[in-house]
Amino acid sequence: MSKKKKPGFIQLHWSxxxxxxxxxxxxxxxxxxxxxxxxxxxxxxxxxxxSYREMADEMSQPTFGKAIKELLRVGFIExxxxxxxxxxxxxxxxxxxxxxxxxxxxxxxxxxx
Numbered sequence: 001m002s003k004k005k006k007p008g009f010i011q012l013h014w015s016x017x018x019x020x021x022x023x024x025x026x027x028x029x030x031x032x033x034x035x036x037x038x039x040x041x042x043x044x045x046x047x048x049x050x051s052y053r054e055m056a057d058e059m060s061q062p063t064f065g066k067a068i069k070e071l072l073r074v075g076f077i078e079x080x081x082x083x084x085x086x087x088x089x090x091x092x093x094x095x096x097x098x099x100x101x102x103x104x105x106x107x108x109x110x111x112x113x
Contacts, residue, residue: 010038021074021098028059032067033076049089075101
């Protein structure tokens with residue numbers, strides 16, 4: 001007999017939810033962050049990948065691209081491996097840089113990958 005899977009959840013700390021950085025995010029960036037956080041599994045390491053196809057039911061490809069740029073700029077995620085060439089994927093990690101960046105977010109990131 002197989003065990004039933006327990007329903008999952010996404011933990012969002014109050015410090016994140018109450019922060020001015022979180023409140024400054026666009027709605028699509030918040031959805032993308034929650035999707036990325038949902039895929040995080042500490043037992044399998046910190047590599048997280050989310051494709052445009054996975055986000056298709058939530059938002060368009062250009063909107064997802066804007067969401068990722070905003071999350072990187074504000075400091076909620078970081079890229080550990082850039083994809084693109086040879087069908088490689090982007091790998092992300094959750095970041096707490098948003099706590100130290102405060103009112104001075106990172107400059108705009110280049111899209112020349």
